[in-house]
Amino acid sequence: MRKTRQFTVRLKLGNENGAMKPGMIAKANFNITKGEKILVPFISVVHLTSGDIVYVYDLEKQMVTAKKVETGNLIDDRIEVLKGLALGDKIVIAGQYQISDGEKVKVND
Numbered sequence: 001m002r003k004t005r006q007f008t009v010r011l012k013l014g015n016e017n018g019a020m021k022p023g024m025i026a027k028a029n030f031n032i033t034k035g036e037k038i039l040v041p042f043i044s045v046v047h048l049t050s051g052d053i054v055y056v057y058d059l060e061k062q063m064v065t066a067k068k069v070e071t072g073n074l075i076d077d078r079i080e081v082l083k084g085l086a087l088g089d090k091i092v093i094a095g096q097y098q099i100s101d102g103e104k105v106k107v108n109d
Contacts, residue, residue: 009028011028036087037080038080038081038085038086038087039075039078039079039080039081040054040078040079040081040085040091040093041077041078041079041093042074042077042078042079043077043093043096044091044092044093044096045069045071045079046066046096046097051068051069052068052069052070052071053066053067053068053069054066054067054069054081054084054085054091054092054096055067055091055092055096055099055101056085056089056090056091056092057090057091057092057105057107059090061104062104062105062106062107063102063103063104063105064092064099064101064102064103064105065101065102066100066101067084067085067089068084069081069082069083069084069085070082070083070084092105
């Protein structure tokens with residue numbers, strides 16, 4: 001569809017008064033900010049009742065630290081991290097439900 005510059009998208013909109021009907025055509029503007037974003041695999045985020053965390057690996061200490069994160073948009077199989085991580089942080093992407101904060105771990109490359 002690149003030639004027509006038209007794309008099928010799904011939007012979740014409020015329609016309490018029933019003004020929008022199936023099949024209607026609309027024009028949408030997206031506010032896309034430029035800059036670096038931190039995207040992590042969605043499965044790396046552990047969802048707890050107290051909030052979302054990601055385990056960050058410390059190479060020198062060979063242990064993990066649970067960092068509370070604030071997440072944003074879901075983009076395919078990745079989720080945007082708005083707060084809590086820094087660029088370059090090494091995160092756990094497998095086995096994150098079997099470890100705990102401060103635990104020593106061995107990395108399998």
